[in-house]
Amino acid sequence: MKDPGMKNGNVSVLLKNVSPDDTGTYECEVITRSNNRRKRDLGDEREFVSSVHLTVSEGPENVEPWVGRPKSGQAALRAGPGFLSLLLLLLLVVGFFRLFSITCF
Numbered sequence: 001m002k003d004p005g006m007k008n009g010n011v012s013v014l015l016k017n018v019s020p021d022d023t024g025t026y027e028c029e030v031i032t033r034s035n036n037r038r039k040r041d042l043g044d045e046r047e048f049v050s051s052v053h054l055t056v057s058e059g060p061e062n063v064e065p066w067v068g069r070p071k072s073g074q075a076a077l078r079a080g081p082g083f084l085s086l087l088l089l090l091l092l093v094v095g096f097f098r099l100f101s102i103t104c105f
Contacts, residue, residue: 018056027051 015022028049 015054018054020056020058023054023056025051025053 028051030047030049032045032047
């Protein structure tokens with residue numbers, strides 16, 4: 001593979017704007033060629049790697065697609081209340097001990 005980031009052969013594909021017409025079985029093949037061959041040489045070796053069956057159904061309209069990671073603002077909204085609750089609890093515990101502690105001189 002020419003891209004150094006793909007030295008282990010791992011790839012992923014992100015499909016956008018799919019429709020029910022795209023439903024079907026998709027195959028992954030690896031094409032190997034020696035360096036002295038032309039790109040469209042018919043002597044290239046093809047090796048079947050895997051296949052996946054994709055089913056696309058109609059979904060609700062006007063919905064933002066979710067790709068796997070929440071946007072940074074969404075993550076902050078999820079983490080914010082928990083963090084604030086923990087901080088408030090910590091302040092209450094520290095305040096309680098400072099208020100009711102006995103000081104010795």
